[in-house]
Amino acid sequence: MSSLPRVLNFSSGPAMMPPSVVAAAARALVDLDGSGIGILEHSHRGPEFGAVLARTEARIRKLANVPQDYAVLFVTAGATAHFTWIARNFLGTGQTADYCHTGVWSGKAIEAAKPFGNVHVACSAEASAFTTIPTTLALSPSPRYVHFTSNNTIYGTQWTAPPVVGDCPLICDASSDIFSRPIDISKYALVYAGAQKNLGPSGISLVIAQRSFLATAEPSLPPLEDYRVYDREKSMHNTPNTFGVFVIGETVQWIDQQGGLDAMAAQNAAKAATLYDFLDGSKFWRAVAAPGSRSLMNITFRGPTAALEEAFLTRADGIGLSGLRGHRSVGGLRASIYNAFPSLGVLRLVDALAAFEHEQR
Numbered sequence: 001m002s003s004l005p006r007v008l009n010f011s012s013g014p015a016m017m018p019p020s021v022v023a024a025a026a027r028a029l030v031d032l033d034g035s036g037i038g039i040l041e042h043s044h045r046g047p048e049f050g051a052v053l054a055r056t057e058a059r060i061r062k063l064a065n066v067p068q069d070y071a072v073l074f075v076t077a078g079a080t081a082h083f084t085w086i087a088r089n090f091l092g093t094g095q096t097a098d099y100c101h102t103g104v105w106s107g108k109a110i111e112a113a114k115p116f117g118n119v120h121v122a123c124s125a126e127a128s129a130f131t132t133i134p135t136t137l138a139l140s141p142s143p144r145y146v147h148f149t150s151n152n153t154i155y156g157t158q159w160t161a162p163p164v165v166g167d168c169p170l171i172c173d174a175s176s177d178i179f180s181r182p183i184d185i186s187k188y189a190l191v192y193a194g195a196q197k198n199l200g201p202s203g204i205s206l207v208i209a210q211r212s213f214l215a216t217a218e219p220s221l222p223p224l225e226d227y228r229v230y231d232r233e234k235s236m237h238n239t240p241n242t243f244g245v246f247v248i249g250e251t252v253q254w255i256d257q258q259g260g261l262d263a264m265a266a267q268n269a270a271k272a273a274t275l276y277d278f279l280d281g282s283k284f285w286r287a288v289a290a291p292g293s294r295s296l297m298n299i300t301f302r303g304p305t306a307a308l309e310e311a312f313l314t315r316a317d318g319i320g321l322s323g324l325r326g327h328r329s330v331g332g333l334r335a336s337i338y339n340a341f342p343s344l345g346v347l348r349l350v351d352a353l354a355a356f357e358h359e360q361r
């Protein structure tokens, strides 16, 4: 059994990485694949990085069973850039795009789309203070696309399955749960994810998009914001984040070695159940998200008072449980337990929460 790190990092992202991936990245900084040159120093046009790019794409295609007519793109920007670029590509003047509003990030995506066309909010979790995932959508008559956020990093809710939208192109911000469970790519027109939770470093994102959908983009776009250009130029329109691509490739290989997306889903469900079961059984702590809508990646919870939450956070920092403070817009506590977070680490947190509760009696 592998030992736990000295400090357990519950950060929402950038977040804990698999130790073997970090070790491989450290080696590649000095010497990529025995080439004698480190990954940071290799030309992105050289054969060595070419091999990294090709194998990373191939690993993603295999892991997620990406259909042939889908492009796999690496974009040197975080997920926020796609909030604007998606609307710029696919939402023309006079057209309407539908958005599912389930949290802070969906709200930002909505705001970013508004300058380009009409935005229709097809469902909103606002009435439940974003503690639930809506069960029904009221689509506009002919939406250009439907956008949703599969996991709400800040409020700690998650769609158990993608919304049903018929033939309408479905776009998903999967930044905080990509490759944490099986994904049927064929249901989507476009999936995008910032890397810094389940894939690699910040500042790079993965886009998987159906080519026939990309072909429907606005005809004239700035090349840097045109997904067709990324596809045509194999993610090399400008210098890609070569290190980021390398790390994503290692992480995807690690997921494959764990048994793939089914195994990942089983591990993630078990880890989250450990914490939710404890919270549901506690008379002191309580989970924020409603059962049925709860995220397996980001678990938000509260104590009886803000002062007691603060006291626990101070205690947690002192015993090597880092990054548990809830997002500033929500308060309370949040444990982010992405793919790489170890099960034993969740048990350590439960022990600490139980001990603190016991002392307050």
Ligand SMILES: Cc1ncc(COP(=O)(O)O)c(C=O)c1O
Binding pocket: 013, 077, 078, 079, 080, 081, 105, 149, 151, 152, 153, 154, 173, 174, 175, 176, 194, 202, 203
């Ligand atoms: C669901 C979701 N979407 C988008 C973003 C924004 O990513 P970035 O800051 O890399 O642009 C985040 C960041 O945490 C996120 O959790």
